[in-house]
Amino acid sequence: MKRTVFFISDGTGITAEALGDSLLAQFEEIEFEKITLPYINTPEKAAEALKAITAAGIKDGLRPVLIDTIVNDEIRQILDSCDTLKIDVFSTFIKPLEHEFCTHSSYSVGKSHAIVEASSYRERINSVNFALENDDGARTKQYSKADIILVGVSRCGKTPTCLYMALQFGIRAANYPLTEDDLTHNGLPECLLPYKEKLYGLTIDPFQLTAIRHERRPNSRYSSLDQCDKEIRFVERLFASQQIPFINTTTFSIEEISTRIMADRGLHRRLNN
């Protein structure tokens, strides 16, 4: 059974998507076709959205599901005119909040992902630049300014995790790749010694690592299961002997890896949302 679900927003649609994905993930046996319609912020765009929704209902033979974060009443009324199941986030939750705060909401559109402050925006950009400049051990001189330094073997997920932490939370995350040289050597590379309390290890299942490395350099020693297995054994031993906390990234998404590390190290977002 296939159901069509529309995530509709007068802003970016990111909140509707995140919420919708969470809810739909609870219904594993149903196949969903998910369609995001962002920036539905004029009656004309709402009328067009309505056409798409109506067409999907006719095609499926079942009414579509609407998960919407639309604030504007006029636009919501237009979408109300066809038969759907509506998960209407604002109507549902704004009223109890207004009551709690003894005030009226401003009902303004697309607030959540608008720039709140220029300073917060620059903080975010600076964190992205920090991650890029301190990626892959390229530079180690700025480690004193890092909030966290991820360590692990090549292709275990360090770079995307650093970039995600920078973009989503404004965290200054550097990363240093532990090579075979580092791993057969006794102890930590010298440049990391002064920053031991900032280190966090990533490890990964050798089978997944070999698959990822094969895409990069097919049929090389670097991507062989033997090599991956050896590096992973070395790196986990190093984490243990140096008492570096670590996480196995194999079954986690980048969001999970990032938020688990932050929770574990007590790191707080630098961005004021």
Add this chain to the structure above:
Amino acid sequence: MKRTVFFISDGTGITAEALGDSLLAQFEEIEFEKITLPYINTPEKAAEALKAITAAGIKDGLRPVLIDTIVNDEIRQILDSCDTLKIDVFSTFIKPLEHEFCTHSSYSVGKSHAIVEASSYRERINSVNFALENDDGARTKQYSKADIILVGVSRCGKTPTCLYMALQFGIRAANYPLTEDDLTHNGLPECLLPYKEKLYGLTIDPFQLTAIRHERRPNSRYSSLDQCDKEIRFVERLFASQQIPFINTTTFSIEEISTRIMADRGLHRRLNN
């Protein structure tokens, strides 16, 4: 009046934060202290969270607001035992969805940001690598594989936008910096000519550009208002003469820039969430 708001989740907390930020943004006159408690997935952690919530209520003299995406009933019941305003996403919306789909939800924890498929994860990592390898005009040979190529002057927001599109949506985004040389030259740089339909321009207010560049290279010609103003005038003229669509990034967040470009160009996410 200050109110403490807890975003609580048995997973990453990202959905609760996104939803909560959207809702709270509607109450501009209230000062919020926002606290995210992710991975509240055992009775012990719930009991600890409860302590923090109770303490905040006593300190504020007003009951805290809880915005939670907790799925597990036992954990939710523990949190129910203190006086708060609860915005309880799952209890509110799962029931109508179960009714609509004529089935029970699996009520499993932290589904939304877990890895759905290994292939989707690799798609995402590959997009991040693509953005990094094709950043700042470093390489132009892979432009045929790009979904979009952002063009604009130095420090107008190209790199963070490309990385965001890669991480959030799996879009393959390259970027090419238009230098003064490119801009005083007539027409587009040669390497961009075959990919005109993939180009998307970014522009920015010269005052903001000069502030951003000053952080980078203080008191240089590069960061002077004169220079920024000149480059912006040139680049906007180029976008117009070459009919390249563009967006002014000055008042937009990275989320907005990314989703507006995608909506404008009809780009769809490559990730199956």
